[in-house]
Amino acid sequence: MEQKKVLVTGGAGFLGSHLCQRLVDQGHDVLCVDNFFTGSKNNVLSLLGKPNFELMRHDVTFPLYVEVDQIYNLACPASPVHYQFDPVQTTKTSVHGAINVLGLAKRVKARILQASTSEVYGDPEIHPQPETYRGRVNTFGPRACYDEGKRCAETLFHDYEQQHDLSIRVMRIFNTYGPHMHPNDGRVVSNFIVQALKNEPITLYGDGSQTRSFCYVDDLIDGMMAMMALEEDKTGPVNVGNPDEYSIRELAEKIVALTGSKSEITYRPLPQDDPTQRCPDITKAKKLLNWQPSTKLEEGLAKTISYFDQLLKISG
Ligand code: NAD
Ligand code: UDP
Numbered sequence: 001m002e003q004k005k006v007l008v009t010g011g012a013g014f015l016g017s018h019l020c021q022r023l024v025d026q027g028h029d030v031l032c033v034d035n036f037f038t039g040s041k042n043n044v045l046s047l048l049g050k051p052n053f054e055l056m057r058h059d060v061t062f063p064l065y066v067e068v069d070q071i072y073n074l075a076c077p078a079s080p081v082h083y084q085f086d087p088v089q090t091t092k093t094s095v096h097g098a099i100n101v102l103g104l105a106k107r108v109k110a111r112i113l114q115a116s117t118s119e120v121y122g123d124p125e126i127h128p129q130p131e132t133y134r135g136r137v138n139t140f141g142p143r144a145c146y147d148e149g150k151r152c153a154e155t156l157f158h159d160y161e162q163q164h165d166l167s168i169r170v171m172r173i174f175n176t177y178g179p180h181m182h183p184n185d186g187r188v189v190s191n192f193i194v195q196a197l198k199n200e201p202i203t204l205y206g207d208g209s210q211t212r213s214f215c216y217v218d219d220l221i222d223g224m225m226a227m228m229a230l231e232e233d234k235t236g237p238v239n240v241g242n243p244d245e246y247s248i249r250e251l252a253e254k255i256v257a258l259t260g261s262k263s264e265i266t267y268r269p270l271p272q273d274d275p276t277q278r279c280p281d282i283t284k285a286k287k288l289l290n291w292q293p294s295t296k297l298e299e300g301l302a303k304t305i306s307y308f309d310q311l312l313k314i315s316g
């Protein structure tokens with residue numbers, strides 16, 4: 001296989017670090033760019049000594065001049081707690097970040113993939129969500145900085161494709177979990193696992209009847225790389241996620257059972273605009289990418305629990 005120079009923005013984060021590992025293993029020359037807002041060097045520690053891996057501290061809201069063949073644009077905090085910490089910076093990261101990486105892709109004629117999100121559908125009234133659904137997003141709420149930032153980034157990708165004939169890929173990622181999530185990330189799977197392992201109360205927001213569909217990280221990265229490899233252009237956005245849907249209460253119960261924890265469930269208020277249901281329609285991904293997830297929730301959770309168990313033992 002031909003070795004490519006690949007830029008991964010947000011490469012020291014949860015998904016980015018798995019992607020960098022896979023690309024390095026395949027022999028590509030990987031440039032990982034990250035400002036370490038939510039990611040960390042620890043996630044890419046095993047790659048640091050490799051001759052085909054380079055780590056650069058850089059904020060994508062500023063221009064970046066490098067020579068690469070492919071770009072995966074993952075830079076953006078993904079957990080509500082973190083993207084709401086500095087909402088203006090979140091929008092800048094999505095919008096200015098997209099403009100900069102698209103400008104770069106245009107100059108060097110690189111193929112470019114955007115890590116978009118199921119949040120573009122907001123709190124959906126169509127279920128499961130196909131790519132043709134246009135969403136129900138609040139422009140004026142706590143999730144808007146992320147949702148609208150990501151929606152505007154999709155528009156920029158669309159327009160750079162139309163106007164400058166770029167080879168773009170837009171992937172709408174649904175809730176993904178696995179090793180390398182930060183223990184204080186704030187997202188539900190890592191929160192519940194860390195709480196269960198410490199026998200601390202499990203923080204269930206609302207009554208736990210809201211649903212999500214959880215994809216294991218290895219499956220997601222398979223889909224992401226398949227999308228980059230796809231020769232067909234102008235495919236439009238593609239949903240990638242696992243359509244097995246669970247209520248958040250079911251997730252809590254599963255994690256308590258799998259960890260053998262003594263934790264009890266404690267109820268917290270449901271955050272504003274928290275989507276009540278979410279499940280991907282992956283018909284398009286199946287057809288276009290010949291891809292579908294293969295990891296069952298229990299199997300993926302077991303691997304993630306074992307990762308956090310080790311991590312908590314090391315950190316005490
Ligand atoms: P993450 O927070 O672990 O990773 C994001 C990375 O981007 C971090 O390393 C962070 O430090 C970096 N970053 C943030 N702002 C930056 C900036 N201005 N310049 C450079 N680097 C910056 O989250 P993740 O789960 O790995 O998500 C990766 C991408 O996938 C994000 O774009 C996210 O929106 C998207 N996504 C993820 C999920 C999921 O379930 N994991 C779902 C939908 C979309
Ligand atoms: N850009 C970048 N790296 C490059 C080329 C461009 O970061 O290699 C940035 C540049 O700062 C610019 C943005 O990408 O603001 C958009 O570039 P484009 O060429 O589309 O627009 P223009 O330069 O005409 O504003």
Ligand code: UDP
Pocket residue numbers: 079080175186187188189191192203204205206210212248270271274275
């Ligand atoms: N959630 C919860 N307890 C937590 C963290 C999250 O009940 O400690 C809920 C949250 O309200 C949401 C779901 O779990 O309904 C998924 O939340 P997450 O932040 O992981 O992702 P998103 O809401 O962006 O899908």
